[in-house]
Amino acid sequence: MADRPSATAEPLVEVADLARWFEVSPPFLDRLIERGSRRWLKAVDGVDFAIRRGETFSLVGESGCGKSTIARLVVGLDAPTRGSVRFEGTEIAGRSRDALKRIRRRVQMIFQDPYASLNPRWRVRDIIAEPIRAHRLARGTAAIAERVAELLRQVKLTPADGDKYPHEFSGGQRQRISIARALASAPDFLVCNEPTSALDVSVQAQILNLMKDLQRDLGLTYLFISHNLAVVYHISDRVGVMYLGRLVELTSGEDLFRTPLHPYTRLLIETIPDMAMSGRRREPVGGEVPSPLDPPAGCAFHPRCPFAAARCRREAPALRRHGAGLVACHAVEEGRLPPLAGSRNDDRSAIPIGGARA
Amino acid sequence: MIAFIIRRLCQSVAVMLSVAFIAFALFTYVGDPINNIVGQDTGLREREQLRHQLGLDDPFILQFARFVGHAAEGDFGLSYQYARPVSELIAERLPATLELSLVAAVLALAIGLPVGIYTGLHRYSWLSQLMLTASLVGISLPTFLTCILLILVFAVILGWLPSFGRGSTVALGWWTTGFLTIDGLKALILPAITLGLFQMTLIIRLVRAEMLEVLRTDYIKFARARGLPNRLIHFGHALKNTLVPVITITGLQLGSIIAFAVVTETVFQWPGMGLLIIQAISFADIPVMSAYLVLVAFFFVVINLIVDLLYYAVDPRLRIDRAAASGHGI
Amino acid sequence: MASERSPLLQVENLRIAFATRRGEVTAVDGVSFAMAPGEVLGVVGESGAGKSLTGAAIIGLLEPPGHIAGGRIVLGGRRIDNLPAPEMRRLRGKEIGAIFQDPLTSLNPLYTVGRQLVETIQVHLGLGAAAARQRALDLLKEVGIPAADRRIDHYPHQFSGGMRQRVVIALALCANPRLIIADEPTTALDVSIQAQIIALLKRLCRDHGMAVMLVTHDMGVIAETADRVAVMYAGRLVEIGPVRDIVRQPRHPYTAGLMGSIPTIGGRRDRLQQIDGAMPRPGAVPPGCAFHPRCRERFARCLDERPNLLPAGGGAAACWLHAPAEAAAVPHG
Structure with a gap:
């Protein structure tokens, strides 16, 4: 591949009139006494966009603008109040886990805090092998070990790192481990929620470069969530700016x-x-x-x-x-x-x- | 705020009703009350007649409603053992238990709070280590053993304090108090120490842990950076922030002091409710048992309500609705 | 500029160590710099580089088991690193103010902001209750709290993040200190609020003639605010100089790598320059x-001889490339 795969016109992910409201009303009795009404926090309120295959689409905005809620909705961690999320034309919003099993393998998420998102009691190779086992992508100990080693190399760690525990790594290395885990199920689409916000700038550069390399090599599509405009400018093909949902x-x-x-x-x-x-x-x-x-x-x-x-x-x-x-x-x-x-x-x-x- | 109190009151009523239900179930399922009233040779017909007169063949719900109605008026019927109204028995014994519990709680707080603060502020001093070790002993000694050791030292060997009873009391209306005579005060000391010891060690450890936690927070660090004197930081800023958990635990502990005065009262032959309930249990005196159950539950509910209101007094975040104040609370 | 006047703050060969079970671990090693009155010195570095520890040492708030293991700190001609605790306490807030990262946790939630301001003012200035409250009110107005006369009686949770950071700044200003240590004052804030806080800090610095030591990992904030920059790496000062020189032409290879790794709007969008590997942890710093x-530019001497700050460009860099002998042989720029 000479350059990144050209972004085709066909959208991989389509979001239409997406909304997520959270009820924040005071309890019934308080409303009765203080004559309050039911109150809703409209975290996301009618958002449309489409992400093309192979591109990096970013959502940018300040805290409370709803960008992280969208990330959760798109990977199916939360159900929308209204609207639809389609992955290759298949509606995923509000569908059961079983119905989405095939899609779930193909949609993965990377979180902001590499310290909190890795189980501290598991060895790195078990953390990375878990999705391989769960989706039965390789059979047999040797095949799984081979795949884990390949993933570690892909994120510029060494296969020997698999024997260690997460706490033995620096923040940047932990984020590499999170990425390897996300890649373990061979996804097409990665939702990256502030993946470099907790990292120092020099480490951030390493991770952003890695993400670009992986996109080029594996043909990944990214939904990139960030508050940092310079990072967004650097990584994105298209950008959506959000304000209050x-x-x-x-x-x-x-x-x-x-x-x-x-x-x-x-x-x-x-x-x-x-x-x-x-x-x-x-x-x-x-x-x-x-x-x-x-x-x-x-x-x-x-x-x-x-x-x-x-x-x-x-x-x-x-x-x-x-x-x-x-x-x-x-x-x-x-x-x-x-x-x-x-x-x-x-x-x-x-x-x-x-x-x-x- | 009003809604909060109403909600709490509703919850309290629900708690009291469920406890009343258990108390009532005692009557219904622990033996047949008719047997306790009539003699062995009473015929079946007369028994049925009596049952009807007493309303014991009414539907369960009706009987329960009647029980709750009477209980609300303080009427729990006659004691099987003493053949006197249960309310009278309780009223006689209640002051003794409440005075003992109050002194024990004050003692636990008066010693536990300062010691907890000291050990929290000076975590590495030898005095802190000593006090913590002592409190560990206090928390691991069973109550009956503490009682016996105290009696041995202060009553038997030294002969300073009485080993049993309440001493002489003064009647103020229906309330009898031991606070007004030297004799009564001396009699209070050993049982109160025994009863308060466990709570005291608990408060010491709780206050210390909270104090350490608060001293690590940013606002204490910032208070130091502002150059505030240590006194102000420790007692003005840190202490108040430790209060919420301390109030919770202390409140619940006060409830359990009242409820679990049983052992202490038995060993010291303290004429309180604990002694009454022990006797009632060995006698299967169900009216007394159920009244005691309801009363203790009532104390717990009242204490909890007070604790909740104290939160409001301590923490402005509960008092003032953040959304109404400035927006942007998320 | 600043350096001609007599310095307000001098840090000389500062060493900060932590006592651990395996012996002492040095976290800050041989840091020396000076600040002129009214100067904004940016201290930049990655987490663990020792920049916050340096700030904490100056204000005398190192958390045990961390302690000053060597060197001197001199404020306005007076040595302050060995002051007894009560004297250091009087100095804090009065001579040196502090601003911390997280305005959500810097204020005691149980007291109104007015009470926290008044107690600080009274401790340092000995004003009466009414005068102290008036000063508190003036400070709140100065840091841009709207409706200050009403807001003074509000609790911290009633303020937004940006407004809370303004209150924190007002608290640092209570006794008109000559030096403010600001530790990541904008990191916890939204971008549009960051700009407001930076503008406020700059204005206050100008109006009061305060010097500000701005500790941050955000080079953008430094570029915008500071007069001079000190770059720290693994507990050491690797470069110091005027901000313009360091941003435009860094002299130390680490600073150069750091600047190259920052994505900039309008810049090229291919790969960012990256420094491979990670900063060593304290105790594992190589010789x-x-x-x-x-x-990438190391040579034999770098492996076993520790470089001191050497003149480079408008400032100084701790790099053998700038030693007179090497500079002639190895062109750099």
Whole structure:
């Protein structure tokens, strides 16, 4: 394979109108006395996207935006309140374990904390062999041992490491073990939930490189969840930006960072510390993400948005096609969004993403 | 808050009803009450008549409802052993047990809390090691042995304190108290120490463990970084944060002090409910047994309610709804 | 710039060790640097590099069995590493303030933020209750808490993460210290809040003339905030210099590797530069240069002779490549 397998048009995973609400009402009696009503935390509220075979699709957003909930829904760890998740056209949302057994082998997850996601009492080779045994992918001790050794080599560990326990490894090595375990069932699709957030930058680079190598060699498809925009920029083919349970922008990685459209996306990019030392002065945007328990009416971003108009306070914008991507913003739709770099000094040409505009 | 109290009260009523059910079941399934009333030669017809008069052939539910109704008024019927109203017997014995339990609990707290704090703050000092070793002995000695050793030393060898009874008491209305006479106070000392010893060691170990836990937290580290004096950090910041678990355990322990005064009261011949219940059990005196059961359950329920309310007083996170305050609590 | 004035803080040959069952393990080894009044010094390194320990040693809050095993710490001309505990206690909060990583756990949940501010102010400034409360209120306003007169009586759990970190900063400012040790002050926060907190710290630093020792693993935060950077590796200081020099042209191979491994927006999207292997644990640091097993430019001398800080570019790097003799032979840049 010369390059990564070209992303074909046929989606591997399709998510439509996906929603997950959690009931957070006070107990019945309190509601009765205080005349409260039932309350819902809309962690995810109507999200659509499709992931093409062989690509890396990222979801980015701040804590509480619902990206981790989507990860759980997509691998079937949680059932949606509404909507569907299709894997190669087969609905998986809300189906039983048995019905999904074939699909389960092909969808695996990598977690954020490599310290918590490995059983400390098992040897590494048993941790990696477990999915092989569970899915009967190899028979006989020798065949399983051979496969475990191959997986360890694949994640740049040595077969001798299999005899050790997780605590004997550093954080980065543990994350390699998690990846080997995820690969053990020969999956097509990996959901990676903040896989490098707990790691130091130099180790993060090792893991990101490894993930790219594995994608190229094995033809994997990734759903990559992260709050770190630079990492997302580095690894993604396409990116969805989430805010309070909804997608606000969805476009290719290049376009998102070169010509961000949604004001929230712009805010996020604006807040990345400037490594290029351009002397650019960042204007920190005020305000914080509102509580998902009590999201603002209309567009959820309007209280923090410099371009909010009456319509934004009233009506929630839908995700609509604009140029090469999709964006949910009235200002973009009405063409009243000022071009990029309007609100800050034009020093952006000093850093590589600046200058370009829509 | 109101909803919380109502919910707790409902739970308490449910607990009391289930205990009452067990108490009532004692009557129904441990022997036939008619046998306890009539003589051997009473005919079957008369027995049936009596059964009907007493309502004992009514449906189970009706009988139970009647029992609960009477119990709520404090009426548990006549004791088989003494042929006196059970409520009278209990009222006579209750002050003795409550006074003993109270003194034992105060003793356990008054010694357990400071010792626990000290051993938590100075974990490596020899005094801490000594106190912890001593508390280990305290926790592993069975109550009856402690009783006998204390009697041996202070009553038999030294002759300082009485080995049994309550001493002289003063009546305040129906309540008889031993607090007002030297004699009564002296009689209290040994049983109270015995009864409180186990709870004391438990409190020492609990407070120490909590203290160590809290001292490791970030806000204590930050308090040090702010340059607050140790006194303020230890007694202002750390101690208050250890209170919630300490209140829970202490509350439950107070309940069990009352419930398990039985052994201590027997050894010291303390005229309290514990002694009464031991006698009632050996006599199969079911009305007394069931009344005791219901009363102890009542104490537990009340103590639990107080403990829950104390949480509210200590921890603002329970008092103030986070969502209402500022949003962004997730 | 900073270095011409007399230094506020001098750390000389600091060694921090842990007593363990297998003897003493050195966690920080021979660290020396100085800070000028009003300067922001970024201390960067991976977890376990000893950067937080260095901060804790300066403020006298090393947790046993960790202890200062050698060297000196001098604050404003006064040696502070060997002060008796009560004197060190008076210094903390008054001369040196601290900000910790997690604003969720830095505040006592059972007391209002006002009470925590007032007690700190009273301990250090000896103000009366009303004056202390007024100062607390002013501090909350200064760190940007909206409706401060109402919020002062709220409990920590009623504040959001960003607002809590502002309260923590207000607490560090109570007695107007000359030096603030900020240990990962933005790590636990969302990106948009991080930017707000960095901006706040910079403004306070400027307004109060405070020096800030900013301990973090996030090179982006350092690049944005610091005047100078100190890079730590395996308990040692490997490079120190003006932030611009270090970000643009790192002189130590470790710093260079570290900078290369950071993904940047707009940068190339192929493989990131990576340093193979992992940083040695304390007690397992190899002889010679601690970085030599992972270094692509190592030569014989690195294996058994430990390099000291040598002038390099605008700063200094602990690397034999910069020794006068080697620098002539091995071009580097």
